[in-house]
Amino acid sequence: MSESLSLLVRRVFGLLLLLQPLPALAADAGFTAFIASTWPEAQAEGVSRATFDAETRGLEPDYKLPDLILPGRPATGAPSQAEFVQVPADYLKEASIARLAEEGQRLMAKYRPALTGIEARFGVPATIVLAIWGRETDFGRYTLPYDGLRVLATQAYVGRRKEQYRTEFILALKLINDGEVTRKDMRASWAGATGLTQFLPSEFYKHAVDFDGDGRKDIWHSVPDALASAAQQLVNKGWQPGVRWAYEVRAPANVDCTLGVPEVTKSIGEWLRDGFVPVRGEKLSAAEQAQPASLLQPEGIYGPAFLTTKNYFVIKEYNFSDLYVLFVGHLSDRMVSPQAFATPWSASTQLRTADVEAMQRHLTRIGLYADKVDGKAGMKTRAALGAYQKSAGLKVDCWPSEAVLRSIGAAR
Numbered sequence: 001m002s003e004s005l006s007l008l009v010r011r012v013f014g015l016l017l018l019l020q021p022l023p024a025l026a027a028d029a030g031f032t033a034f035i036a037s038t039w040p041e042a043q044a045e046g047v048s049r050a051t052f053d054a055e056t057r058g059l060e061p062d063y064k065l066p067d068l069i070l071p072g073r074p075a076t077g078a079p080s081q082a083e084f085v086q087v088p089a090d091y092l093k094e095a096s097i098a099r100l101a102e103e104g105q106r107l108m109a110k111y112r113p114a115l116t117g118i119e120a121r122f123g124v125p126a127t128i129v130l131a132i133w134g135r136e137t138d139f140g141r142y143t144l145p146y147d148g149l150r151v152l153a154t155q156a157y158v159g160r161r162k163e164q165y166r167t168e169f170i171l172a173l174k175l176i177n178d179g180e181v182t183r184k185d186m187r188a189s190w191a192g193a194t195g196l197t198q199f200l201p202s203e204f205y206k207h208a209v210d211f212d213g214d215g216r217k218d219i220w221h222s223v224p225d226a227l228a229s230a231a232q233q234l235v236n237k238g239w240q241p242g243v244r245w246a247y248e249v250r251a252p253a254n255v256d257c258t259l260g261v262p263e264v265t266k267s268i269g270e271w272l273r274d275g276f277v278p279v280r281g282e283k284l285s286a287a288e289q290a291q292p293a294s295l296l297q298p299e300g301i302y303g304p305a306f307l308t309t310k311n312y313f314v315i316k317e318y319n320f321s322d323l324y325v326l327f328v329g330h331l332s333d334r335m336v337s338p339q340a341f342a343t344p345w346s347a348s349t350q351l352r353t354a355d356v357e358a359m360q361r362h363l364t365r366i367g368l369y370a371d372k373v374d375g376k377a378g379m380k381t382r383a384a385l386g387a388y389q390k391s392a393g394l395k396v397d398c399w400p401s402e403a404v405l406r407s408i409g410a411a412r
Contacts, residue, residue: 031061034157042170051177061154062146065190068158088298089345091323092330100134101334107139108335114211114224122231123241127332129197129227129234132318135328136198140223148172148188152201155192168192171201180204185220195219196226199233207233230318237317238310243291245312245329247284248342249276251297251305257398258386260295261379262313268293271307279342298322300382300399302346322379350377351400359400362408363388 035056042052063070108115108126115126133139152172156165172192175181181194188194194201199208199219208217211228219226231239247268252275266274269289276295278284293307306312306326315325330341350356353375360381363369369384377385377400386398392407 028061031153031157035059035153038156038166038170041166042173045170045174047170047173047177052173055149055173055176055183056153059150059153061157062150063154063158065146065151065154065159067155067160067191069160070158087345087348087350088303088323088326089347092327092341092345094340097327097331097334097340100131100138100331103139104130104134104331104335111223111227114227118211118224118228118231122228122235122239124231124234124239125332126227127335128245128315128328129230130335131328131331132230133197133223133227134331135324136193137196140196144187144189144194146188146190147183148186148192148194149176149183151188151190152192165192168201171205175201175204180217181220195229196223197230199229203233204229207236233318234314237314239314240310243309243311244288245315245325245332246296246306246308247282247288247293248279249305249307250279250343251276251295251301255297255301255305256386257297257301257396258383258390260297260398261383262294265292265294267291268307271295276305276307280339296322296379297382297398298326299346299348300386300397302348302397302399304341304343304345348399351402351405355405356381356400359385359404359408362411 039049039052043049104127107130115130118124118129119126137144149169149172152165152169156162156169159165172186175186176183186194189198192200195204196219204217204219207229208219209225209228209232210217211224212218212222214222216222217225217229219229249271255275267289268284268291271293272278272284272289291309293309294312296306296308296312298304298306312325312329315328316322318328319325334340356377357373357375360369360371360373360375363381363384364373366388368387369381371378371380381400382398385400385404386396388394388408389396389398389404392411394403394407
């Protein structure tokens, strides 16, 4: 090789080195130090030094995840979960419900012995745990997109709930160390939930069950284990055997939609005496009428109305979204009955998240709202909107609207 050619090669090689991205350790020294700081807690949980080093070596944060707070940049928010951004008509699509119900019926027959055993042991209907499986991972057909350990490490480092995720990260290391799951199989959602029925690591250690008797609590591959673990989680959170999740009703024309909050509870019989009528003429037993229930109107005065039991709120602890609970509960019902909701969803459109946040801040300032400002029109936001509409002389529909936004803007 000539001297000039050799010089050219060296220069090209040097240029290529300059163009290489900085090593992760240099680029994320803070992240590396953070991971190192978790070792004493991991050790206290029984994680070996060998496992800790093997699983954290080369671990890098994923700054593309939602729900992060990155220095010098706006918070990324949590926009990815559909239940937090869609109106009911979009989330509870009939075609999707019908498809999953048909598949659920097939799987009920396939896993009948296990499901019968789960019902007998936990008192949770087979259709409920099947519906959770269907909603969470499309009965295992949905491939979870993220490396679970990386997600949990990132959320622990720069997420909104750092302390919670620090614990989840350490317990994820424990899962691997204990041989419960391999790093490869611990695929997760952006929020770090893993397995067929979507458990965080802490939930695994609280609720997971070896139902198939093979000596492992395998929520990643064993359908009986995953479904029994979901049932155990519901039981641990207060599931009441023999109680339905909700009753669809027709509300009276003069309904006060501000009553639609968990704190307002009456017996179902009292709600019926107040003018609420079960759809399709359903007759409720004395035991059913004695059950305490809360009013749920997911679209304010528009669309279906429900009287929700204790079990509704137990499912809501699995995923804190009214639309999620409605999906799971209705899908469960559809596995045994072909009937859709008796009242159709209205064509409601929600304002931009920033506009709903502005409403929540104003409602907080005037003492009508005391929950988080998140841009979501949940039960407490809807009730507060109704209270504001009453005070402002607006139509009371308990729904975020342009009229409410204009009124709040004029009041500032």
